[in-house]
Amino acid sequence: MNYQALFEQIKLKKSFLCVGLDTDEKKIPEHLLKEEDPIFEFNKAIVDATAHLVVAYKPNIAFYECKGAKGWLSLEKTVCYIKENYPEVFLIADAKRGDIGNTSKMYASAFLENMPFDSITVAPYMGEDSVTPFLSYKDKWVILLALTSNKGAFDFQFFQEGEQKLFEKVLEKSQEWGSQDNMMYVVGATKAEMLSDIRKIAPNHFLLVPGVGAQGGSLQEVAKYGMNDHCGLLVNSSRGIIYADSTPKFAEVAREKALELQEEMADLMDAKGIL
Numbered sequence: 001m002n003y004q005a006l007f008e009q010i011k012l013k014k015s016f017l018c019v020g021l022d023t024d025e026k027k028i029p030e031h032l033l034k035e036e037d038p039i040f041e042f043n044k045a046i047v048d049a050t051a052h053l054v055v056a057y058k059p060n061i062a063f064y065e066c067k068g069a070k071g072w073l074s075l076e077k078t079v080c081y082i083k084e085n086y087p088e089v090f091l092i093a094d095a096k097r098g099d100i101g102n103t104s105k106m107y108a109s110a111f112l113e114n115m116p117f118d119s120i121t122v123a124p125y126m127g128e129d130s131v132t133p134f135l136s137y138k139d140k141w142v143i144l145l146a147l148t149s150n151k152g153a154f155d156f157q158f159f160q161e162g163e164q165k166l167f168e169k170v171l172e173k174s175q176e177w178g179s180q181d182n183m184m185y186v187v188g189a190t191k192a193e194m195l196s197d198i199r200k201i202a203p204n205h206f207l208l209v210p211g212v213g214a215q216g217g218s219l220q221e222v223a224k225y226g227m228n229d230h231c232g233l234l235v236n237s238s239r240g241i242i243y244a245d246s247t248p249k250f251a252e253v254a255r256e257k258a259l260e261l262q263e264e265m266a267d268l269m270d271a272k273g274i275l
């Protein structure tokens with residue numbers, strides 16, 4: 001999916017919501033456990049209930065990898081189901097990969113070729129040759145970690161040399177490798193006020209913003225400091241939506257939670273003159 005197509009979807013659905021499929025067998029409703037593939041059945045129900053309200057889904061690969069071969073199968077079934085039934089939805093592999101070029105090529109092939117993901121999260125620490133193999137697929141995206149939502153972000157990302165912080169260096173340097181048409185950045189919603197500085201370095205790029213919901217980030221603040229004329233945001237919520245209810249009505253409640261965010265997003269885009 002290219003930049004314009006993503007923007008069109010955002011306008012059409014009046015939404016820049018990404019639902020995180022961080023699916024944990026220990027947290028899903030008990031009645032699903034009798035199914036052959038409870039994780040897939042859970043995801044399918046969440047997707048069917050929310051697809052009209054979202055522009056992206058983000059399965060976090062850790063939640064599948066930890067189950068071995070069975071987990072990979074649940075992941076593959078989930079993403080194939082979404083691509084087949086909701087081909088307009090942007091798919092993010094939240095895998096946080098990145099290695100020497102030869103190895104990154106294999107990671108890229110796994111997620112962008114052998115599975116129908118549109119994008120993958122990548123860690124920038126190993127530099128250019130660890131990132132560029134992910135950029136060689138047409139209409140596929142790298143989502144580079146810039147300023148993360150967690151406490152540990154302060155350990156390295158704010159390291160400063162002269163005027164420039166490390167995450168600012170990541171934003172600046174990586175623009176030599178990719179463009180706003182194939183690279184996005186992760187910026188945590190818990191650090192929303194930093195978005196105005198980030199917009200000075202990357203005014204047009206899409207930003208994936210996790211941390212709304214369970215981590216306490218504010219959608220209003222994210223939009224205030226981070227929204228641009230093309231919206232430029234994909235805001236993720238995982239636990240706040242998918243585990244809002246643990247009864248057989250879980251999908252319905254997930255839809256209500258997604259709808260609340262979508263309606264807020266529509267108002268924010270309207271106020272910005274995007275819709």
Ligand SMILES: O=C(O)c1cc(=O)[nH]c(=O)n1[C@@H]1O[C@H](COP(=O)(O)O)[C@@H](O)[C@H]1O
Binds near residue numbers: 149188211
């Ligand atoms: O890359 C990410 O998506 C990510 C980056 C970051 O800085 N913080 C962050 O929470 N995430 C992911 O976003 C999701 C947030 O989940 P919830 O806190 O449940 O909404 C998880 O899958 C995290 O791994």
